[in-house]
Amino acid sequence: MIFNWVWLIPALPLFGFLFNAFLGKRVGKTVVGWLASLVVLSGFALSVSVLAALLKLPESERQRIVGLFPGGVVIPWIHIGNFRVNYAALVDPLSLLMCLIVTGVGGLIHVYATGYMAEDQDYARFFTYFNLFIFFMLTLVLAENMLLLFVGWEGVGLCSYLLISFWYEDKNNALAGNKAFIVNRIGDVGFALGMMLIFATFGTLSFYGTAAHPGFLQMAARHISAHGPLLISTATVIGLLLFIGACGKSAQFPLYVWLPDAMAGPTPVSALIHAATMVTAGVVMVSRCSPLITDSATVMIVIASVGCFTAFLAASIGLVQNDIKKVLAYSTVSQLGYMFLGCGVGAFSAGMFHVTTHAFFKGLLFLGAGSVIHALGGEQDMRRMGGLKNRIPITHWTMAAAWFAIAGFPLFSGFWSKDEILGAAYVSPDAGKVLWFVGVVTALMTAFYMSRLMWKTFYTNQRFNEAELGAHGGHGGHGHPGVHESPPSMTVPLIILAALSVCGGFIGSPFMGDAFQRYLAPAVRNTTAMPEGITGTVLVLMVISSLVAVAGILWAMSLYGKRRETGDLIPAAAKAKMGPASPYRFLLNLWYWDALCNKVAIGYGGVLGNSLKWFDTYIVDGVVNTLAWIVGSLASGFRRTQTGFVRNYALTMLIGVVAVVVGMLWGSFHFMFK
Numbered sequence: 001m002i003f004n005w006v007w008l009i010p011a012l013p014l015f016g017f018l019f020n021a022f023l024g025k026r027v028g029k030t031v032v033g034w035l036a037s038l039v040v041l042s043g044f045a046l047s048v049s050v051l052a053a054l055l056k057l058p059e060s061e062r063q064r065i066v067g068l069f070p071g072g073v074v075i076p077w078i079h080i081g082n083f084r085v086n087y088a089a090l091v092d093p094l095s096l097l098m099c100l101i102v103t104g105v106g107g108l109i110h111v112y113a114t115g116y117m118a119e120d121q122d123y124a125r126f127f128t129y130f131n132l133f134i135f136f137m138l139t140l141v142l143a144e145n146m147l148l149l150f151v152g153w154e155g156v157g158l159c160s161y162l163l164i165s166f167w168y169e170d171k172n173n174a175l176a177g178n179k180a181f182i183v184n185r186i187g188d189v190g191f192a193l194g195m196m197l198i199f200a201t202f203g204t205l206s207f208y209g210t211a212a213h214p215g216f217l218q219m220a221a222r223h224i225s226a227h228g229p230l231l232i233s234t235a236t237v238i239g240l241l242l243f244i245g246a247c248g249k250s251a252q253f254p255l256y257v258w259l260p261d262a263m264a265g266p267t268p269v270s271a272l273i274h275a276a277t278m279v280t281a282g283v284v285m286v287s288r289c290s291p292l293i294t295d296s297a298t299v300m301i302v303i304a305s306v307g308c309f310t311a312f313l314a315a316s317i318g319l320v321q322n323d324i325k326k327v328l329a330y331s332t333v334s335q336l337g338y339m340f341l342g343c344g345v346g347a348f349s350a351g352m353f354h355v356t357t358h359a360f361f362k363g364l365l366f367l368g369a370g371s372v373i374h375a376l377g378g379e380q381d382m383r384r385m386g387g388l389k390n391r392i393p394i395t396h397w398t399m400a401a402a403w404f405a406i407a408g409f410p411l412f413s414g415f416w417s418k419d420e421i422l423g424a425a426y427v428s429p430d431a432g433k434v435l436w437f438v439g440v441v442t443a444l445m446t447a448f449y450m451s452r453l454m455w456k457t458f459y460t461n462q463r464f465n466e467a468e469l470g471a472h473g474g475h476g477g478h479g480h481p482g483v484h485e486s487p488p489s490m491t492v493p494l495i496i497l498a499a500l501s502v503c504g505g506f507i508g509s510p511f512m513g514d515a516f517q518r519y520l521a522p523a524v525r526n527t528t529a530m531p532e533g534i535t536g537t538v539l540v541l542m543v544i545s546s547l548v549a550v551a552g553i554l555w556a557m558s559l560y561g562k563r564r565e566t567g568d569l570i571p572a573a574a575k576a577k578m579g580p581a582s583p584y585r586f587l588l589n590l591w592y593w594d595a596l597c598n599k600v601a602i603g604y605g606g607v608l609g610n611s612l613k614w615f616d617t618y619i620v621d622g623v624v625n626t627l628a629w630i631v632g633s634l635a636s637g638f639r640r641t642q643t644g645f646v647r648n649y650a651l652t653m654l655i656g657v658v659a660v661v662v663g664m665l666w667g668s669f670h671f672m673f674k
Contacts, residue, residue, distance in 0.1 A: 002053045003064050004072030006089050009046055009099055010138040011068075012039040016131035024124025033114035036127035040110050040134055044103035051096045062522045063208060064091040065144055077148070082203060089142040090207055094523035097352065098141035098284055105276040105359045106134050108493035112367050113268035115489035116374060120266075126166060130272070133159035137277040141284060145215075146195045146205040149285065153191065153249065156278045157184045163273070164265040176264035183258040187248015194241030201225045201234055207288065220292035221525070232296060239299030242289060243306075250282030252340060253310045256333045257594050263325040267370030270325060274332040275363035280355050283339045287348045290525040294346065300527075301430055304344025308425075308435050308442075311337025313591060315445040319452070320587045323380050324369045327453050331406065332362060334442065338421050341439060345432060346527030347424030349517040353508045354417035356516075360504045361405035361414055364497035368399035371486040371494065372457060377469035382453065386567055387462030391483045394491045396458050398498035403454050405501040407447035408549040410542075413505030418443060419545045420508065426541060428528050440548055447552020455560035460567035510538060 016039035024032045054062050067074040067088050077087040117126055140152025165177025199205055202216035203226035209215040223230045251259035314333035321327045335358050342351030375392050389396050405414040426436040508516030578585050
């Protein structure tokens with residue numbers, strides 16, 4: 001049976017990791033790159049086969065628990081008293097959707113990386129980490145229980161550190177990797193505490209089980225725990241703790257600060273982390289736990305509010321960024337905010353729909369940016385670009401498809417998924433109109449800053465000196481002179497993702513009967529959704545979304561079309577006169593949130609660290625060292641009695657005997673003459 005082969009989906013990239021780790025430097029780059037890509041794409045083919053088998057089952061039966069060992073046998077991983085965790089996969093519409101995204105888009109990024117990293121001396125090490133990343137992400141999305149999900153969760157955190165700081169000889173890259181690792185650990189504390197509270201409340205970490213031994217999501221859906229009715233306060237605390245973990249992994253305020261710095265790594269890493277894997281993990285986890293999350297209105301409001309605010313904040317910062325990858329990084333933070341907005345208003349399917357379309361257009365944008373950087377010898381500053389439309393036409397036209405998709409241009413993939421989220425927010429009873437309005441303003445900014453990126457990169461006049469290409473970039477030149485289109489290994493993935501960015505959203509559109517939402521129905525619990533079909537409300541909201549997207553694009557085109565020479569709206573002299581409180585400086589300095597975090601974590605954190613160091617040195621170590629000195633002094637005195645000479649021991653015994661006799665005689669004498 002096909003379900004018994006699910007274990008191969010994560011096992012294939014694990015094999016690629018082991019092969020390249022031990023044999024990669026011996027077999028050559030061609031074998032390394034294509035083996036690493038093949039194992040991931042084979043996982044995609046297998047995922048498609050499993051999905052086809054699942055869809056043949058009745059909707060009520062589209063949930064299977066299979067072991068992750070050969071043969072699909074479910075074997076206990078940990079079994080201590082009442083604590084039992086299986087090393088098993090939960091095969092359902094949500095897990096298979098993520099398997100398709102991780103292996104499909106991830107496989108294309110692997111193929112792209114064979115060209116992008118072709119000249120890198122640590123080629124084998126790169127693909128070793130890449131395959132390990134895919135293995136842990138598949139473990140996360142397939143996990144049958146929270147503990148196994150946490151293993152994948154921590155695994156992608158480790159791999160993100162290894163890949164972001166891949167060029168570790170550059171100090172900035174190493175610092176960016178450290179920042180990602182440390183900030184994610186903050187979120188993971190919340191996740192771990194939430195997981196512990198789940199076990200204390202429900203007595204199990206399995207999502208689903210049998211009638212006799214139900215999983216905690218089944219119990220949460222029935223509002224019960226292992227000790228009686230499920231208290232709203234308990235559900236609230238669990239939901240908030242899990243959301244803290246999601247804020248770290250999926251870069252939501254206030255823990256988003258690591259993700260823009262993650263651009264220090266190679267561009268294929270940025271695409272893999274931002275589009276297909278790590279940053280969507282928080283959304284997947286929240287969607288998986290939707291039967292529990294929806295038990296608390298407080299948690300839902302917090303998720304929606306944080307997501308909406310993060311989307312607005314990151315989009316505003318994206319308006320003024322000059323590094324092409326930084327623009328896309330803040331765009332990712334903003335789009336993740338949309339996903340959590342969807343989850344927070346009870347439209348978990350809409351959030352996952354945006355996860356899917358985002359994988360297409362954001363993966364394409366990052367790979368397209370990498371192709372631009374490749375063409376310009378490592379240059380990433382848009383102020384030194386321009387005039388590339390006809391120089392790298394495949395890159396230009398494919399990125400244009402992603403541009404229209406993320407801007408929400410009608411009929412492109414991002415239009416359908418973003419419209420679904422905004423529509424669900426609009427009909428939500430909890431401050432829905434406010435959330436919808438902020439979301440629409442954010443959509444306008446998104447269309448503007450993405451149009452700005454395209455104009456500064458492709459349509460304004462050329463601002464780089466072709467003879468000096470590579471002078472400003474540390475990596476990415478690949479030894480090719482002059483501006484050049486990328487090789488087929490890089491452009492073919494761009495073309496495939498462009499097609500998906502154009503057409504991939506139709507499956508969730510009202511014209512298809514909301515097929516995507518119906519597909520996810522057995523796996524997630526929606527409490528709010530857009531009215532089905534093309535109703536008056538749906539039509540009006542679609543028109544507003546379309547007008548906003550078109551307005552943002554035309555606004556940017558009109559402004560930058562008049563400044564083809566410099567590609568800049570504000571003259572340098574005017575910028576120099578602006579104070580720190582001016583809107584431009586405020587946005588350019590990232591709302592000063594990063595500076596505040598650095599001040600607290602490094603400045604005040606250093607003071608606290610020095611205080612703790614003093615306490616540890618003079619109090620803790622002082623007590624321990626004093627006790628050690630006392631014991632040592634006593635031991636030194638007693639050691640003098642151990643000479644090793646028999647005559648000394650005999651003399652000691654004689655003295656002891658004399659002392660005893662004298663004591664006895666003295667006692668007798670005292671008794672007689674008392």
